[in-house]
Amino acid sequence: MPRSLLLLVLLGTLAAVKPAQAVLELNITQGNVQPLPIAIPDFAGDGSIDPQVAREISEVVTRDLRSSGLFVPIDQAAFIERGVGMDQVPNFEDWRVVNAQALVVGRIGSGDSRLTAEFRLWDTFAGKQLAGEQFFARPKDARRIGHIIADAIYERITGEKGYFDTRIVFVDESGPKDKRVKRLAIMDQDGHNIRLLTTGQDLVLTPRFSPSTQEITYMSFEGATPKVYLLNIETGQKEIVGAFPGMTFAPRFSPDGQRIVMSLEQGGVSNLFAMDLRNRRTLQLSNTNAIDTAPCYSPDGGRIVFETDRDGSKQLYVMDADGTNQRRISQGEGRYSTPVWSPRGDLIAFTKMLGGQFLIGVMRPDGTGERILIEGFHNEGPTWAPNGRVLMFFRESPGARGGPRLFTIDLTGYNERQIATPAFGSDPAWSPLIN
8 A cells, every 4th residue: 555545644632742853863874873762662552453453563663663773672561651642741750760762652543444543752851742643544554554653753763764664575485406496576674474476487586676666677587588577566467678689687777767777698798778668769888798787777867887897807887877988986806796876876785705705885886985794605685775774685595405585784784684584585676665
């Protein structure tokens, strides 16, 4: 359900309590951020729903905020004030005693075949309300309400958009290592609500989201020729972008969703091409005797980063969107691959192979400021959260029974978390915020 269909209104019940003007803030532009202690009691039900539904929504909020590494939800056993309601001012001193700098109070109800969710965010030390909102949604969207509330809290305290109401498309891998079945799958960013999108009869690779979040592009080996497809993830409708001679790799959308850029292999070399989805016309962007692949647009659509071995080993290059002004940006040791431009435009994430290790790192678009976030046996395929603060990637474990698993890491390089999936998972792509 699009976020725009979730009716949102600002709460005004406590008219005497005016929202604070930036009283409690968390500056996440610092290199080392101290997580903010926050209290999130179980949301109350209004008597019209199963109390477990209200509790589940508050648990989603708690897990989302904890997973960001920026918040530390306080153990409910430490709470002094119990049963604080939506329509009352909390006893702030009781929350200060347990060092809760922020307090979230929520209530869930039901009526007219829809859920009603409301919450208030309090700054306990200033004794002021920071936010108050209400949502209406279908009962099956209960978990989404939790993600949206978590996004609202994240944005109010950090000053930046959240990323919890998003989805991940990835390659679900099952079966023996030498006969792995690969299917497209989609899930919420926290690993819930997994849904398979393809049957596994044909090999699928490199799924990528459209800016609309309703459509993905990917490569599939259906028949003798690999093809690039567009798939509507809501309707299941699929169409061929094109069948090209030779191999086709790594299709990815432009920020406006009107074009895709990809790598086409012909005669042992591969070059980059852009296709206008409105008229299916293609434009060749590179023309070398090397392997140019893994292109990714900048968020303004004006430039493309890609990997190439034209210098003898895999390196990162940037060019203008029409293929001009190609220049190398990677300068460190090792081989670079899978570059992905941050939605903020300030960084490019990459995989780096050095000394038998696979590293995930970031650099500025001009190649300066290279910084490694994580290294290990086999880390690969970074993808950005829509706020540009967190990366997801996959890590291959060794051995006959090993396989890829999905992980997230934030820009500090410290907050690493595994995203549990029923089977192995690889090649994730993060959606924009669901609209």
